[in-house]
Amino acid sequence: MLGPALGILRDRQFRLLFLGRTVSLFGSAFAPIALAFAVLDLTGSASDLGLVVAAGFVPQVVFILVGGIWADRLPRHHVMVVSDLIAGSAQAAIAMLVLTGVAEIWQLVALQVVRGVASSFFFPAAQGIVPQVVSAERLQEANALLGLTRSSTAVLGTAAGGILVAAIGSGWALAFDAATYFLGAVFLLGLRLSRNLTMPEQNFLRELREGWDGFRSRAWLWGIVVQFAFVNAAYVGAWAVLGPVVAEDELGGAAAWGVILAAGAVGTIVGGLIALRFRPERLLLWATLSVIPFALPLVLLSFPAPAVAIGLAAFVAGVGSPLFGVFWDTAMQEQIPADQLSRVYSYDMLGSFVFIPLGAAVAGPISTLVGVTETLVGAATIVVVATLLVLLIEEVRTLRRRGLPDPKP
Template sequence: MDKQQIFSLLKQGNVTKISIAYFISFFGTAMAPIAMAFGVLELTGSTKDSAIVIAAPITGSIIIMLLGAAIADRTSRKAMIVVADIIAMLAQLIIACLFIFEQANIVNLTILMLINGIAFGLHAPAAMGLIPQLVKKKDLQGTNAIVGIARSSAMILGAAAGGILVATFGAGMTLLIDTGTFALATFLVISLRPSKQIKSQGESIIQELKLGWKEFTSRKWLWVIVVQFCFIVASVEAVYGLIGPAVAKDQMGGAADWGLIAAAIGAGTIVGGIASFYMRFTHPLKVATLTSFSFSFISLALIMPLQLHWIMLAAFLGGIGWEMFSILWTTTLHQAIPSHMLSRVSAYDHIGSIGLAPLGIVVAGFLYESLGFQIVLILCALTVIIPTVLVYCVREVREFEVANLETEENPEASSAQPTN
């Protein structure tokens, strides 16, 4: 994709609006995990207790995601995103006030983080299905890359700001700012004008979910990679959400250092997003699988731990790999999965990928206190490396090719009448 094509995409109102919405939303999203991790660690002083709170939103998203996906495919994906963001905004506002007024405890934080996770479970499959309604199929990878760069830029600034804000003003004020970003992003989503949604016509939600499951399991490359990510996400969430901040607090310079490490991840994702503009691969899932090895780099760098600049380099390389995987994977799903099935298939993808994450976080929290951070980080790195090696051995993954769709129109994006 050349610069002219990039600017042509940016001239499209939907692409510009969704990119700005992602930038604003992920600026706050990058601050929130830092604020929650250090806020809860300061509150409890225990990684075991903190793990329960940090695992709660993932549990909430698992509970609701399939239902949310079926509803999104039957009704309006855009409306589903708006509702989900409002729920998340209100939950985050209450959490911020609890920290500010020193009323936070494990019980109320766990409940509110569970609600936050439910909001994400409603948002994620609807968002996956909405992108193909905004652009033509030939523009999907370019649009995903633009959105990815917006997200990555926000992650850099938000993570750096989050570390500084938490260290200076505390978790409550940082989360209050995050609440404002939800409101702005929601306003932009409301202003989107997606094409007419091809809605699922199943007799019932149960039937819808059965059809989605059949679509999901019929593609070996799809479910094999989802199983791989069930382990990878458990490792990544444990490291980024709990163990990394705990190591930064106990062995390094605290929230400010972890903010810089998180910003380095964001910087890497920008490079990965830019690279995805220009790279086209005959076998995209083969390349995506190879990038997965980079997700272990930050765990390996924290084992010693290395000096801050080396950890930031590991985080940077991991960010490049994460964004390249994300764009290749998302574009593959957009191209290979029928549009009316996309939210449901993506829900099975999300649930499968995050299914072990709550357990991974809780186990990591217990092992941190019983075995020490080094053993936990070695286990986290192996939990990334071993499944990735096994998936690379699967022929359907290495040889997968997406048909040439550059000249095809996306039926959802080329419909004449917009809809909500």
């Protein structure tokens, strides 16, 4: 099944992009577990953990539009290299603080801000670069393989991260993450992209407006972004902040949480394999339906159900994640002009990320006020309602893959 799809790896440009992303993502899979339990070991506070998680997202809200403009202006692989080096340095500093036993919450927050700034430049460039290294007819395969490597590294990384944190502590896991950022930058440096594919420097506000016009003119685009503004805030706040707390109190700690996350990552591998072969005509309809299962693990975590049951629910949700991601990215790359792609992606990311810091920051206090169970059920409800509402937009239900004829009335 994978033979024809893997043939894209024979292309040097895509292979270097693939390797650079794979190495960095493997290390990054350690980071959520390592950082979460570093904070819990330091203060034991869900609110402190929420602040640290939020600190990584706030700069993305502030700088993501700037990152999109520079990713359209400059060679996108150069933007990615510099971003990797900065993020790796921030993670290395956190690792040193944790390993030497002198870490304080304000230091972790400040360094997560630095990493967040780097991410705000990296992601628009990473999304915009794919059509530059593969042909239009291979976009879905390329997106699926990039998603599949993200899933595969998550399986290995989260499982190994949970074991490593439980065995020798979170500092070494964070140090490993830093090293993989640096190695990933080495692979990306090998890419050779034509400067003709970059945009000449113009007026900053004009470039910003061009990206906004490309974003607001498509109802399917802004509608799904609004959906994910609420879905991401609810899901990240509940899962990333309250999940480790429930695991620590009820499920056995870091090792159990690592197994649950790994089960979700296995689901993303299955979803990625499906995305390699399944080519629906209505990309956005299938993408949206793939989001509904995200609510399942939140509901089971609220009881909490046994770790095995939560892991199975995380697996089902994991299958949906790459299906949404691959179909969404392919639709974006087919529908948006190449010279605007990073800027339009930056508006996508801004809208999708805008409430994540709030969701992460308030998850702990809300759970203290109304209870962990009620907070998790509320988050699951937001995921389902927001997803069903976006189906009211006609283009979400009917937009067809480019190159296919529109159905006759």
